């Protein structure tokens with residue numbers, strides 16, 4: 001879903017060439033992006049170096065997503081292609097399937113695709129070296145996870161090689177909310193929070209390696225249970241020298257407490273952007289989804305957040321075509337969107353997931369009806385995003401430059417509102433936060449020019 005390309009700036013040229021090649025393909029959410037990075041860290045001491053081409057790789061890891069049927073099916077077609085590469089590779093290729101599909105249907109993967117050597121669920125990545133050694137000895141052994149995230153985090157190497165100036169940092173895993181459409185509580189287990197000390201140590205180490213921005217990750221990150229909750233954690237991390245920007249995702253409206261709202265008004269490093277999924281605007285549908293909030297309570301919450309931080313950019317997730325959704329229910333979703341005014345959003349057609357309560361509900365919506373609703377919702381959300389971006393024209397925004405652009409002499413950075421900003425600027429500004437005057441905003445990005453002092 002939301003993947004970010006980042007520039008490798010810290011991996012030194014002087015490191016010895018790794019003996020074995022590791023290819024990791026990541027699907028799904030940012031948590032998987034973080035996990036893929038950590039798997040590479042676990043495997044580095046065994047001599048595996050990351051390559052961006054699966055051809056000839058010694059080890060291939062697919063880090064998979066189970067959230068919608070399409071995401072899951074992609075894995076099987078990818079495996080079909082890998083099988084051919086494996087046959088052509090002298091000396092053999094080990095294929096591992098990781099992530100949420102591995103957790104949900106590991107046995108089926110082994111059955112459907114004999115080329116797969118091992119499956120490993122999201123809580124067992126620290127066992128990868130051992131699993132790979134065992135798979136090399138006896139193919140076909142099914143190796144997977146038990147839920148023990150604390151063990152996992154303790155066993156992961158303390159030192160990370162961040163891939164750029166903006167890094168993900170997992171602080172919470174799992175979900176107890178059991179929205180009736182969603183597989184995450186089954187693939188990731190119950191809510192679990194990492195101790196604040198461990199998170200702070202990881203954030204400090206990242207900052208020392210040049211990271212300027214961290215995005216704290218959790219399936220329900222604002223349910224973070226460490227001392228002081230997520231607000232306490234944000235305030236703690238905001239004191240780390242060099243760490244100028246803090247973001248977090250994804251939040252549940254139910255866990256958006258007063259302390260966190262206050263932090264948005266008070267902590268300078270906390271960026272004015274909030275991803276707060278609502279899913280639907282009809283109370284009947286929200287109830288059937290087991291969301292534990294109403295459209296009205298969500299709107300009031302947004303009001304309180306905006307009172308604390310008036311310029312905050314709001315983002316969300318939406319599902320259309322949930323079982324029992326009638327035209328009037330869908331109109332209520334459009335109405336809610338109009339009232340909130342989103343800076344960006346993700347919207348999906350309901351996907352029926354085996355084993356979830358909604359899969360067995362009456363009133364499954366015809367695909368062409370859901371298609372039409374999705375089209376209308378996306379048109380409205382696109383319009384809002386375009387308007388939000390266009391409204392930045394003429395403003396001067398601090399931009400964190402993350403990578404070089406497609407055109408020579410161009411850098412791409414991020415505004416506080418998570419917009420991509422394209423600027424003609426020298427490479428030495430990479431990794432720096434620089435004032436940029438925005439000239440125009442298009443649907444997916446802004447264009448700006450450097451203030452004179454920075455140029």
Ligand code: SAH
Nearest residue numbers: 181182219250277317318319348349350351
């Ligand atoms: N924990 C997060 C996000 C989980 S998955 C949250 O609660 O917001 C990301 C998004 O995928 C969800 O917000 C939802 O909009 C969408 N999604 C989840 N299950 C889905 C399904 N069965 N069909 C369609 N979209 C789904």
Ligand code: SF4
Nearest residue numbers: 175177178179182184
């Ligand atoms: Fe899924 Fe709901 Fe949990 Fe989000 S809060 S991960 S949508 S069950």
Ligand code: F3S
Nearest residue numbers: 028029065066067100
């Ligand atoms: Fe997908 Fe698992 Fe993330 S199902 S969205 S990879 S938690």
